[in-house]
Amino acid sequence: MNKLRKIFLWQYMLNKRLFHKKSFIVLLVLIPVMVFGMKLVAKQDSGIMTIMLCAEQEGDELAEQIIEELLEQDSVIRYTVGDVETAYSAVQAREVDCAWVFREDFRQKLDAFATEDADRQAPVYIIAQEDNVALMMARTNLYGVMYSHYAYYLCENFLQNDVMQEEPVSEEELRAYFEKTAVEESIFFVEYIDQKAGEAEIPFESQEKDSLLMIPMKGLLVVFILLCGLASAMYYLQDEEKGIFAWIPAESKWLFSYGYLTVAMLDAAVVVLFTLCLLQKQVGIRDVFVILLYVGVCAVFCNLLRVLCGKAQNLGRWLPLLIIVMLVACPIFLDFGKGFVGQYFFPPTYYLRAWKNDGMLLYMCLYSLVLGVGTVGLSKLREGL
Amino acid sequence: MYKWNKYIGTQLKRVIKTFPGILILTLVLSLGMFLALQIIFRLHAQREENQVVQVGIVGDLSDSYLGMGITVLKNSDSVKSMANIESMSEQEAREKLKAGEILAYLVIPDGFVQSLVEGENLAVTYVTTIEAQGIGNVLINELVTAISDMVTMSQNAIYAMQTYLVEQDRNELLSVATEELNYDIIGAVLNRTEMYEMKLLGVSNHLSLQGYYFCSIILLFMLLWGINAVFLFVKDDVSIFKILYARGYGIPGQVLSELGAYFVLMLLNMSCILVAGMFFKSYLGIEIQEWEILDSGEQFLFFCKMIPLVIMISAFQTLLYELVSSVINGVLVQFVSAVGLAYISGCLYPISFFPETIQKMAGFLPTGVGLRYLQKNLSMQNVGIEVLCMTLFTIAFAGAQILIRKKRMIGK
Numbered sequence: 001m002n003k004l005r006k007i008f009l010w011q012y013m014l015n016k017r018l019f020h021k022k023s024f025i026v027l028l029v030l031i032p033v034m035v036f037g038m039k040l041v042a043k044q045d046s047g048i049m050t051i052m053l054c055a056e057q058e059g060d061e062l063a064e065q066i067i068e069e070l071l072e073q074d075s076v077i078r079y080t081v082g083d084v085e086t087a088y089s090a091v092q093a094r095e096v097d098c099a100w101v102f103r104e105d106f107r108q109k110l111d112a113f114a115t116e117d118a119d120r121q122a123p124v125y126i127i128a129q130e131d132n133v134a135l136m137m138a139r140t141n142l143y144g145v146m147y148s149h150y151a152y153y154l155c156e157n158f159l160q161n162d163v164m165q166e167e168p169v170s171e172e173e174l175r176a177y178f179e180k181t182a183v184e185e186s187i188f189f190v191e192y193i194d195q196k197a198g199e200a201e202i203p204f205e206s207q208e209k210d211s212l213l214m215i216p217m218k219g220l221l222v223v224f225i226l227l228c229g230l231a232s233a234m235y236y237l238q239d240e241e242k243g244i245f246a247w248i249p250a251e252s253k254w255l256f257s258y259g260y261l262t263v264a265m266l267d268a269a270v271v272v273l274f275t276l277c278l279l280q281k282q283v284g285i286r287d288v289f290v291i292l293l294y295v296g297v298c299a300v301f302c303n304l305l306r307v308l309c310g311k312a313q314n315l316g317r318w319l320p321l322l323i324i325v326m327l328v329a330c331p332i333f334l335d336f337g338k339g340f341v342g343q344y345f346f347p348p349t350y351y352l353r354a355w356k357n358d359g360m361l362l363y364m365c366l367y368s369l370v371l372g373v374g375t376v377g378l379s380k381l382r383e384g385l
Numbered sequence: 386m387y388k389w390n391k392y393i394g395t396q397l398k399r400v401i402k403t404f405p406g407i408l409i410l411t412l413v414l415s416l417g418m419f420l421a422l423q424i425i426f427r428l429h430a431q432r433e434e435n436q437v438v439q440v441g442i443v444g445d446l447s448d449s450y451l452g453m454g455i456t457v458l459k460n461s462d463s464v465k466s467m468a469n470i471e472s473m474s475e476q477e478a479r480e481k482l483k484a485g486e487i488l489a490y491l492v493i494p495d496g497f498v499q500s501l502v503e504g505e506n507l508a509v510t511y512v513t514t515i516e517a518q519g520i521g522n523v524l525i526n527e528l529v530t531a532i533s534d535m536v537t538m539s540q541n542a543i544y545a546m547q548t549y550l551v552e553q554d555r556n557e558l559l560s561v562a563t564e565e566l567n568y569d570i571i572g573a574v575l576n577r578t579e580m581y582e583m584k585l586l587g588v589s590n591h592l593s594l595q596g597y598y599f600c601s602i603i604l605l606f607m608l609l610w611g612i613n614a615v616f617l618f619v620k621d622d623v624s625i626f627k628i629l630y631a632r633g634y635g636i637p638g639q640v641l642s643e644l645g646a647y648f649v650l651m652l653l654n655m656s657c658i659l660v661a662g663m664f665f666k667s668y669l670g671i672e673i674q675e676w677e678i679l680d681s682g683e684q685f686l687f688f689c690k691m692i693p694l695v696i697m698i699s700a701f702q703t704l705l706y707e708l709v710s711s712v713i714n715g716v717l718v719q720f721v722s723a724v725g726l727a728y729i730s731g732c733l734y735p736i737s738f739f740p741e742t743i744q745k746m747a748g749f750l751p752t753g754v755g756l757r758y759l760q761k762n763l764s765m766q767n768v769g770i771e772v773l774c775m776t777l778f779t780i781a782f783a784g785a786q787i788l789i790r791k792k793r794m795i796g797k
Contacts, residue, residue, distance in 0.1 A: 023714040027721060034725060044740035048523075076523050092586060097737075100581075113573070113580065122582040129586050137524060143577045144531035148538045150580075154573055155542040158566050159549060163558055174549060181544035188533045189508045193482055212523055212738065220724060224717075231716040238712060264713060312712070313616050317406060319716065320609040321413055323724075333733055338485025357514070 007259065014263040028267060031224065032275040035217055039279055042213040047078035049134050052091075052099040054084050055106070062110070062149060063102035069145050076212055077138050091127045098128035098135055100142060110146070114153035115161065152178060217279065218355070219332030221272045222294065222348045223323070228264040229295075229302035230319060236260050237312035254379075257306070261299045269295050287355075293364055294351040300368040301347050304375045307382065392634055396646035400617060404653060407613060412661050439486060440468045440525065441478040444493030468525065482514060488525060489513035539570045592760055594735075596675040600759035601732040603658075604752060607695070608723035608732075610654065611702035614647065615715035618706035623793050630794065640703070640786050648699040655695060659688055675763045683765070690762045694755050697775045700782035701751060707786045707793075726752040751778045 018024050053070060055063040070079050082090060087099035102124055103109055109123035124142065128135055152175075159169045236257060239245060248256055269291045277283050309315040327333065329340070330348040343349040350367055354360035468488075473481070478490040492510040494500075500507040511529060513522070546566055550558055592600070620626075629639055666673075679687065705722060709715045727733055729743055730752040736744055747753035758771035 018713065021709070021711050021714055023709045023718065024711075027714065027717050030721065034721075038729075041740055041743055044742060046738060046740040046743075048738055050737065076527060088586070122580055124581040125584055126581050127584045127586065131583060131585060137527065139581065140528060140531045143580060144534045146580065147535050147573075147577075150573065151538040151542040151570070154569055155546050155566065158562075158569055159546060162565060163546075163550070163555070163562050164553070169549070174545060177545040177548045177552075178541055181548050182541050187509055187536055188511050188529055191510050191512045193479065193512055193514050213734070216728075216733070220728075223724075224720070227717060227720050228713070231713040234712050234716065313403075313406070316616050316712075316716070317613045319612045320606075323609055323612070323720065324605070327724075327733075338483075 010256075010259055011263055011266075014260060015267065018264055018267065028271045031221070031268075031271050032278055035221070035275045036278045038217065039214060045078050046213055048076050048212065049097040049138060050078045050080060050095075051138060052080050052082040052087055052096040054082050054087050054099055054101045056084055056101055057104040057106070060102065060104070060106050063106040066102065066106075066145055066149065069148075070141070073141070073145075075141060077141060087127050091129060094129070098126055098138075101125050101127065110150055111153050111157070114150065114157040214279070216332045218276070219330060219348060219352055221275060222351045223326060223330075223332070225265050225268045225272055225291075225295065226298045226301070226326075226347055227319075227323070228268040229261050229298045230305065230315065230322070232261045232264045233302040233306040234312040234315050237306060237309070237315065241312070254376075257303055258299050261302050261306075262295055265295045265298055290351065290354055290361070293354075293361065294347065297347045297350060297364055297368045297371075300371045300375065304371050304378070307375055307378045310382070392629070392638070393642045393645055396642050397649060400614075400646045400650040403614075403617060404650065407650070407654065408657055412657065416661070416665060439481075439488060440470050441473045441481060441487045441490030442470055442493065443473060443475045443478050443490055444497070445495055468528070478512070482512065488522060535574065539574075542566065542570065592764055593674050595671070595673045596763055597735060597760070599673045599676065600756060600763060601727075603691075603759060604694075604730075604756050605723070605727045605732045606658065607651070607655070607698045608727055608752065609719075610651065611698075611705065611719040611723060612716055614650065614702070615706070615712055615719065618643065618647065618703060619709055619712060619715035621710040623790075626790065626794055636790050636794070637787050640707075640783060640790060644700055644703050644783060644786075647703055648696055651695050651699050652692070655691060656688070679765075687762055690768070691759070693772055693775050693779075694758055697751060697755060697779045697782070700779045700786075704782045704786045704789075707789045726750060729753075730756050732756065751775070751782075754778070 053067045055067060057063070067079075067081060071081070073079075080096065082096075082099065084101055087096075087101060090096045091099055103121065106123050109121055112120035113123070124146070126135075126139070155178075156169060156171070156174055159174070245253065245256070273283055273288065273291060276287070305315060305318070309318065326346045326348060329336075329342045330346050331343065331352050332348065336343070338353070344367070347367075350360060350364040354364055471487075473490070475490075475492065478487065481487045482490060490512050492512060494507045494509070497507050497509065543563060543566055546562060547559060550556065550562060626636075626639060630636065665671075676684065702719070705718050706715060709718050724733075729739070730736070730747045730750055731739070732752070736747055736753075736756075739747070748757070754771050754774045758768055758775065761768045761771065
C-alpha cells in the first residue's frame with residue numbers, strides 16, 4: 001500500500017513538473033482542437049481526383065440528372081460542374097484531372113446504343129491530359145451512373161423491337177413496372193474476419209467509412225504518444241547527467257525509469273482517447289486497455305532507445321529519422337500489408353493493428369517482452385564495459 | 386561590429402561543434418528518406434503495371450453466366466488496373482486475408498445466378514478486416530459500389546420486362562425473352578468503353594508524382610530536422626541573454642546571430658543531403674523526370690535557389706525554440722508543427738486531395754509557399770511572388786522571436 005502511494009506521489013510530482021510549463025498544456029489542448037478542425041474540414045468536398053462535369057446542351061434533362069446523381073455520390077472523386085468552353089482550359093491548366101462532357105441530345109445518343117444503331121456516337125467524351133489508372137477507376141463510376149438509365153432503354157428497346165413489335169410499349173407503363181419491381185436491397189454484405197461472433201453482417205453501403213483525409217489521424221495520434229515517451233527519455237537522460245537521480249538505489253532505477261517515461265505518455269493517451277471520442281470512434285473499456293498497453297509498449301521501446309543512445313543529444317539526433325521511418329513503415333499513410341516486416345519494429349504498428357484485433361494484443365506483449373529483455377541485456381553490457 | 390562578429394563566431398562554433406554528429410545522422414537520415422522514396426516510387430510503378438490490391442473470390446464459378454461475369458470483371462480495364470482478382474477456396478482466402486496477402490475476398494453463394502434470375506437476391510459477402518483502412522480499401526469500395534449498382538439495375542430491367550410480359554398475358558415468351566435480355570445486358574456491359582470517347586490533350590507543364598514528392602520530402606525533412614537542434618536552442622534559463630544584453634548585445638542582434646548560425650547548420654546539412662541524395666538516387670535507380678532534364682549547372686542552381694527557403698524555415702524553427710522552455714515541449718512542438726504543416730500543405734498527401742478551403746489556406750502558409758517555391762524551381766518557373774512571401778514570413782518570424790525574447794527577459 002505504501003509502495004503504491006509512493007508511485008502515485010511520484011507520478012503526481014513528475015506531472016506537476018510537466019504541467020508547470022504552459023506550452024505543454026497548450027500542446028495537449030491543441031491536439032484535439034486540430035484534429036477536430038481537420039474532421040470538420042474533411043467533411044467538405046475532397047477527393048483523390050477532381051472531375052469537371054459538363055452538359056453540351058443546356059437544359060438536357062437526362063444529362064443534368066446524371067450530373068446531379070454524380071454530384072450527390074458519396075465518393076472519393078470530387079465533381080465540379082462547368083461548361084465545355086472552360087473544360088479544355090481547366091484540364092490543360094491541371095485545375096481538374098479530366099472533364100466528362102455529356103454530348104448534345106444525350107438521351108437519343110444513349111438510346112442509339114440500346115437500339116444498336118450503326119451510326120451511333122459515344123454519348124460522352126472525356127477530356128484529359130493523359131489516361132491513367134485513377135481515371136479508369138473513375139470511368140467505372142461514370143458507367144455505373146449512366147447504366148442506371150441505360151438499363152431502362154435496353155429493356156424498353158428489347159420489348160419494343162424484339163418481343164412486342166406488333167403493339168407499342170407505353171413508356172409510362174414500363175416506368176411504373178420499373179419502379180414497382182425495383183430491387184433496392186444490397187447484393188453485397190460486409191463481414192469482418194476479426195469481428196466478434198454473433199455480430200451481424202452489414203450492407204455494403206452502410207459500413208462506416210472514414211474520410212480519406214482522416215485515415216492517418218489515428219496513426220499520427222499514436223506517434224504523438226510515442227514521441228512524448230521519447231522526449232521524456234531525453235529529459236530523463238538530461239536529468240541523469242545532472243545527477244538528479246543519484247539518490248535512487250541502483251536496483252530501483254529501472255522501475256523508476258519506466259515510471260518516469262510513462263508520465264507524459266499517459267497524459268497524451270488521455271488526450272488521444274478524448275480526441276478519438278471527438279472523432280466519434282466508439283471508445284470503450286477495451287480501447288482504454290489497448291491504449292494503456294500501448295503506453296507500456298512505448299515505455300519499453302523508449303527505454304531501450306535511452307539505453308542504446310546513452311546521451312540525450314544522441315537520442316535527439318535520431319528522432320527525425322525515427323519519425324520519418326515510422327511514418328513510412330507503419331500503416332499510417334500507406335499500408336504495405338501485414339507481410340511487410342519493417343513495420344513490426346515500431347510500436348505504432350501494434351496499436352494500429354490491435355485496435356480491433358485481439359490476436360495482435362498477444363504480439364504486443366511478446367514485442368515488449370523481447371524489447372524488455374533486450375534493454376536489460378544492453379544495460380548489463382554497458383555496465384560491463 | 387567587432388563584438389557582433391565575435392558573438393556570431395561563438396554561435397557558429399557552437400553549431401559547427403555539433404556538426405559531425407549531426408552529419409552522420411543526416412547521412413543516415415538521407416538513406417532512410419531515399420529508401421522511403423524508393424518504396425513510394427516502386428509502389429507507383431506497380432500501379433502503372435496494373436496491380437494495386439489483391440482480392441480473392443470464393444465460390445462455385447461453374448455457372449456459365451457467373452464464370453463469364455467474373456472473367457469480364459477481371460479483364461475490364463478499371464478492375465485490372467486496380468485489383469488482381471484470384472479465385473481460391475474459402476480456407477485459403479481466410480489464411481491469405483489474415484496474413485495480409487489479400488485485401489479482401491468475395492464469397493459467392495451457391496445458386497447466386499439463379500437467385501438473381503428469380504429475384505431472391507442471395508447476398509455476396511465481402512470479407513475484409515476491420516483494421517484494413519487505406520487507399521486500396523477506398524478504391525475497392527468505389528468499385529464494389531459501382532458493380533453492385535450495375536447488377537441491381539440489370540435485375541430491375543429483367544424484372545420489369547418479366548412483369549410487363551406477365552401483365553400482357555405473354556407468359557410463353559418469358560423464358561426466351563429473359564435469356565435474350567440477359568445477353569443484351571452482358572453485351573452492353575462488355576461494350577461499355579464505346580460509351581465514351583477519349584480526347585487526350587497530352588501532358589502539359591506540371592510536375593510528375595516523383596517530382597512532387599521530391600519537393601515534398603525535401604520540405605518535410607527540413608521541418609522535421611528542427612527536432613535534432615532542440616538541445617542547441619531551447620533554453621529554460623534566460624540569464625545568459627540578460628548578461629549579453631547588459632554587455633551591449635541587443636536582442637535583435639542576439640536573435641539574428643542565432644538565426645544565422647542555425648541557417649549555416651541547416652545549409653550544411655542540406656548540402657550533405659543533396660550530395661548523399663544524388664549518390665543514393667543513382668544507386669537506387671530512382672528517376673525524377675524534371676531533375677533528369679536539368680543539366681548539372683541547373684541542378685546546382687536549384688540547390689542555390691533553396692537558400693531563401695532554408696532561411697525562412699530556420700527563422701520559423703528558431704521562433705518555435707523561443708516559444709518553449711523544455712526539451713519535451715521543444716520536441717513535441719517541433720513534431721506537431723512539422724507534421725501538421727506538412728500534412729495540410731500537401732507534403733504527405735498531394736494537395737489536390739484536400740478540400741478547396743484547405744488548398745487555399747495552404748497557399749498562404751509558410752510551408753505551402755515553400756513547397757510551391759520548390760516545385761516552381763524544379764519546373765523552372767518564375768518564383769518572384771514566392772520569394773517575396775518568404776521574405777515577409779522570415780521578417781515576421783524573426784520579429785516575433787525578438788518580441789518573445791524581450792518578454793521572456795523582462796518576465797524573468
